[in-house]
Amino acid sequence: MAESYRRIVLASRPHGWPSAENFRLEESSMPVLGEGEVRVRNQYLSLDPYMRGRMNDAKSYALPQMLNETMGGASVGEVVESRSSQFAVGDTVRGMLGWAEYGVSKSEGIAKVDTRHIPLSAYLGVVGMPGMTAWYGYNKIMEPKAGETVVVSAACGAVGSVVGQLARIAGVRVVGIAGGPEKCRYVTEELGFDACVDYKTAADAKSLAGLIAAAAPKGVDAHFENVGGDVLNAVVTLLNPFARVAICGLITDYNMTPGHVPKSAIMNPGMFLVARFKMQGFIISDHLNLWPEGLSALGGLVAAGKLKYQESVAEGLAAAPAAFIGMLKGHNFGKQLVRLY
Numbered sequence: 001m002a003e004s005y006r007r008i009v010l011a012s013r014p015h016g017w018p019s020a021e022n023f024r025l026e027e028s029s030m031p032v033l034g035e036g037e038v039r040v041r042n043q044y045l046s047l048d049p050y051m052r053g054r055m056n057d058a059k060s061y062a063l064p065q066m067l068n069e070t071m072g073g074a075s076v077g078e079v080v081e082s083r084s085s086q087f088a089v090g091d092t093v094r095g096m097l098g099w100a101e102y103g104v105s106k107s108e109g110i111a112k113v114d115t116r117h118i119p120l121s122a123y124l125g126v127v128g129m130p131g132m133t134a135w136y137g138y139n140k141i142m143e144p145k146a147g148e149t150v151v152v153s154a155a156c157g158a159v160g161s162v163v164g165q166l167a168r169i170a171g172v173r174v175v176g177i178a179g180g181p182e183k184c185r186y187v188t189e190e191l192g193f194d195a196c197v198d199y200k201t202a203a204d205a206k207s208l209a210g211l212i213a214a215a216a217p218k219g220v221d222a223h224f225e226n227v228g229g230d231v232l233n234a235v236v237t238l239l240n241p242f243a244r245v246a247i248c249g250l251i252t253d254y255n256m257t258p259g260h261v262p263k264s265a266i267m268n269p270g271m272f273l274v275a276r277f278k279m280q281g282f283i284i285s286d287h288l289n290l291w292p293e294g295l296s297a298l299g300g301l302v303a304a305g306k307l308k309y310q311e312s313v314a315e316g317l318a319a320a321p322a323a324f325i326g327m328l329k330g331h332n333f334g335k336q337l338v339r340l341y
Helices: 050-054 120-124 129-142 160-169 181-190 205-215 229-238 270-275 284-303 317-328
Strands: 004-010 023-029 037-046 075-082 092-095 102-106 110-112 149-153 173-178 195-198 220-225 239-247 278-281 311-315 335-339
Touching: 004 317, 023 317, 037 092, 037 120, 075 102, 075 120, 092 120, 120 335, 129 160, 129 220, 129 239, 129 284, 149 160, 149 229, 160 173, 173 181, 173 205, 181 195, 195 205, 205 229, 220 229, 229 239, 239 270, 311 317, 317 335
Parallel strands: 149 173, 149 220, 173 195, 220 239, 239 278, 311 335
Antiparallel strands: 004 023, 037 075, 037 102, 037 335, 075 092, 092 110
């Protein structure tokens, strides 16, 4: 066993957009395993938008990422050493072991995954937290009915692509919003959405609303929001009475400098009254009791070839910061991962 391993730590807190200088790649001593612990060699790291919020030292639904500590996040890999009766060397597992080549965890902090019918990397995306986020928002908040229209922002992303496919499988009309013709083409031709709106062709929220209205002529009955800003402000003007809006993320506002008004915070409360719609934010970690049900359903769909997914894979630990910043800017196509070996 190596005496040291590499990890990436948060070196400083960003003000506005993060930069490479906010991260540091360093060598650390390999910790000794305690009773009931396992050592995992990470194979893939997950990069997710929520990590940007944790980089701030501000009140949120999760504690801030500590400075000079390993960047937190989900990973999948192989058990290479075990002092736990529940795990053996060679087991493939998923856990929250962060941006590092190796991680140590108590037994309860990791879970075995079955790679016979589902690739290991998919357990960080479509059959992981992003997929579960999509499943919960779609089934528990949006609750679409036959004949309704669903709109999904960031439709080409790890979460939005699953939401739209769940709607398609259920026979609900689904309209995606994505950035650029290539992503829109993938959303309609590969994922089976009924239509996709390229938000980059709109000058403002009003013109974007016009494009969405053309794709959803009967209005919007349920909406899954990943972006915020002009996208959310456009969709709410098109909501039908008693529509449901699931707020998963507001990536447009994540990199605003302190003191600025979030772009998606300017909304007329009268719209809620007139349309009687429900808008609910949610964090999937609040609903761990539903993960077995949701992940079982998602895994079955992936194994049967009914749920498609796309991955953007950066190579090597050192590539993680640039890949993370690129993801925040929409450079990824599907789930953003880092492959370590």
